[in-house]
Amino acid sequence: MKILTAAQTREADAYTIREEGISSTDLMERAAKAFTGWFENKFQPGAEVHIFCGPGNNGGDGLAVARLLHERKYKVQPYLVGDISKASDDFNVNLKRLPQALSPIHVEQESAIPEFNSDACVIDALFGTGLNRAVTGLYGQVIEKLNSSGATITAIDIPSGLYADSQTPDEGAVIRASYTISFELPKLAFLLPQHEPYVGEWHVVPIGLSQQFIAEVKSDLYCTQQEDVQQLLKPRRKFSHKGTYGHALLLCGGYGKIGAAVLAARACLRSGIGLLTVQVPQAGYPILQTAVPEAMTLTDKNRKHLSELPQEMEKYSVIGIGPGIGTERVTKTTIGQLLATASFPIVIDADAINLIASSEKLKGQLYKRKLIFTPHPKEFERLVGKVKNDYDRLQHLREFCLEYGCYVILKGSHTAVGTPEGKVYFNTTGNPGLATGGTGDVLTGIITALVGQQYTLEEACRIGVFVHGLAADLALQTIGEISMTASDVIDSLPSAFLHLTQPLP
Ligand SMILES: NC(=O)C1=CN([C@@H]2O[C@H](COP(=O)(O)OP(=O)(O)OC[C@H]3O[C@@H](n4cnc5c(N)ncnc54)[C@H](OP(=O)(O)O)[C@@H]3O)[C@@H](O)[C@H]2O)[C@@H](O)CC1
Ligand SMILES: Nc1ncnc2c1ncn2[C@@H]1O[C@H](COP(=O)(O)OP(=O)(O)O)[C@@H](O)[C@H]1O
Numbered sequence: 367m368k369i370l371t372a373a374q375t376r377e378a379d380a381y382t383i384r385e386e387g388i389s390s391t392d393l394m395e396r397a398a399k400a401f402t403g404w405f406e407n408k409f410q411p412g413a414e415v416h417i418f419c420g421p422g423n424n425g426g427d428g429l430a431v432a433r434l435l436h437e438r439k440y441k442v443q444p445y446l447v448g449d450i451s452k453a454s455d456d457f458n459v460n461l462k463r464l465p466q467a468l469s470p471i472h473v474e475q476e477s478a479i480p481e482f483n484s485d486a487c488v489i490d491a492l493f494g495t496g497l498n499r500a501v502t503g504l505y506g507q508v509i510e511k512l513n514s515s516g517a518t519i520t521a522i523d524i525p526s527g528l529y530a531d532s533q534t535p536d537e538g539a540v541i542r543a544s545y546t547i548s549f550e551l552p553k554l555a556f557l558l559p560q561h562e563p564y565v566g567e568w569h570v571v572p573i574g575l576s577q578q579f580i581a582e583v584k585s586d587l588y589c590t591q592q593e594d595v596q597q598l599l600k601p602r603r604k605f606s607h608k609g610t611y612g613h614a615l616l617l618c619g620g621y622g623k624i625g626a627a628v629l630a631a632r633a634c635l636r637s638g639i640g641l642l643t644v645q646v647p648q649a650g651y652p653i654l655q656t657a658v659p660e661a662m663t664l665t666d667k668n669r670k671h672l673s674e675l676p677q678e679m680e681k682y683s684v685i686g687i688g689p690g691i692g693t694e695r696v697t698k699t700t701i702g703q704l705l706a707t708a709s710f711p712i713v714i715d716a717d718a719i720n721l722i723a724s725s726e727k728l729k730g731q732l733y734k735r736k737l738i739f740t741p742h743p744k745e746f747e748r749l750v751g752k753v754k755n756d757y758d759r760l761q762h763l764r765e766f767c768l769e770y771g772c773y774v775i776l777k778g779s780h781t782a783v784g785t786p787e788g789k790v791y792f793n794t795t796g797n798p799g800l801a802t803g804g805t806g807d808v809l810t811g812i813i814t815a816l817v818g819q820q821y822t823l824e825e826a827c828r829i830g831v832f833v834h835g836l837a838a839d840l841a842l843q844t845i846g847e848i849s850m851t852a853s854d855v856i857d858s859l860p861s862a863f864l865h866l867t868q869p870l871p
């Protein structure tokens with residue numbers, strides 16, 4: 367699914383109207399019906415619904431929604447906020463269509479807004495994608511009042527005041543919605559952690575925008591969805607054997623963190639790798655052999671740390687390095703040797719990222735290699751320097767991938783996969799149960815397994831983060847967010863792969 371800018375969304379609206387020969391009022395009606403459909407599933411008829419409409423088409427949506435919810439027996443009160451003498455045509459059409467029983471309140475000062483019952487619903491239809499400056503003055507005061515009202519706010523298309531695809535100015539007021547119902551496609555703003563207080567839980571509802579326009583319009587931003595991953599996953603062939611599915615090497619674990627190697631190894635095996643060798647410091651040998659009998663185990667000459675590469679490096683198809691390895695000088699030297707010799711893809715996580723980030727020499731060895739980095743936001747800042755906000759972080763993500771020709775999996779709630787071509791794929795699975803130690807090690811194991819099976823690096827990144835999040839979503843059903851551990855995510859990997867390869871009817 368592509369992510370469009372606000373300007374592209376307006377073009378998509380206009381294109382659809384032209385190509386389908388419908389009026390913009392018809393498209394607004396579709397949008398209002400789609401919103402109402404979602405609303406009816408969420409809130410019972412009879413509920414008190416206060417709808418705040420601005421002067422543009424977002425306000426027009428609000429008026430159409432007011433009419434539809436009134437027909438469905440909600441207790442609706444529309445509000446017209448500010449100067450509506452220059453309101454859009456479709457706003458005026460829908461104002462005229464309001465049934466007589468719905469008498470709108472004109473809000474010329476914020477004191478015109480009454481106190482709401484504690485179970486009241488507010489629908490925010492002040493501004494949508496036509497927002498063109500920070501919201502201040504009366505509109506700002508209205509937003510602040512609604513935010514502090516205690517009512518449950520549902521935003522139409524986007525929380526008013528929030529810029530859809532660039533940094534919202536600090537001085538602008540922004541609606542804090544519990545739910546945001548967006549038309550046809552999500553907006554970039556929804557995927558960025560800094561907007562969590564505003565966007566709440568978001569959903570996309572289709573309104574029949576031209577699929578041809580969406581397919582042809584240029585955008586480097588995408589959301590990876592289940593259908594995408596199902597199309598990418600390859601079935602195992604009847605006459606295949608373990609050699610068909612790659613031989614992965616994991617260089618993970620250190621004294622006190624052998625568990626990281628165990629987690630990565632188990633996840634790798636549950637993600638379809640043909641053969642797996644894990645090299646751990648000597649202290650890890652009995653642990654690995656007991657905890658992961660399917661993996662072949664090599665030991666480092668060092669008791670506690672990664673200090674050497676194994677013999678016969680050429681037999682591996684992929685390496686995963688980093689979880690639990692620590693930041694000893696000797697480990698840094700070993701990473702330098704790895705970058706100098708390995709010709710196959712490398713998945714670089716955790717302390718391997720930290721060591722590379724701390725050394726210009728190692729950074730200089732990154733060019734023209736097949737590399738996937740899997741940093742969390744702190745590790746990413748060590749690589750690229752301090753970032754100013756989430757948009758700046760995305761910009762750095764693209765620049766880093768372009769400069770080094772590598773892939774970066776920037777982990778978070780909507781993990782972002784950056785590619786050397788400048789594309790960014792946002793993930794749509796996962797939940798806060800993943801916010802616990804070791805789940806990143808699991809991801810390293812999964813990605814390593816997928817690269818080993820000859821998925822392209824881009825495919826491996828997209829499938830890997832999706833499956834990792836899906837496994838956590840499936841674990842959620844029986845374990846919940848609070849008790850979830852990294853091992854639970856591994857235990858749910860089989861269900862996640864089954865879910866994707868044999869979808870339930
Ligand atoms: N196009 C279609 O067919 C469809 C569109 N749809 C819906 O329309 C929405 C987009 O509508 P839109 O383009 O009319 O813009 P919208 O967000 O309502 O705001 C524009 C108005 O706000 C004003 N204004 C802006 N910023 C301001 C500020 N900071 N402070 C104060 N005023 C400010 C601006 O005034 P001006 O800049 O002229 O002073 C103008 O009057 C979209 O999100 C979706 O909900 C759906 O129905 C599907 C079909
Ligand atoms: N709130 C959240 N929602 C969804 N996924 C999350 C959330 N918090 C963390 N994650 C995921 O959990 C993993 C954590 O990785 P990381 O921070 O490297 O953990 P560790 O180093 O302990 O293994 C990442 O894949 C990240 O995307």
Ligand SMILES: [K+]
Nearest residue numbers: 490493524526
């Ligand atoms: K809105």
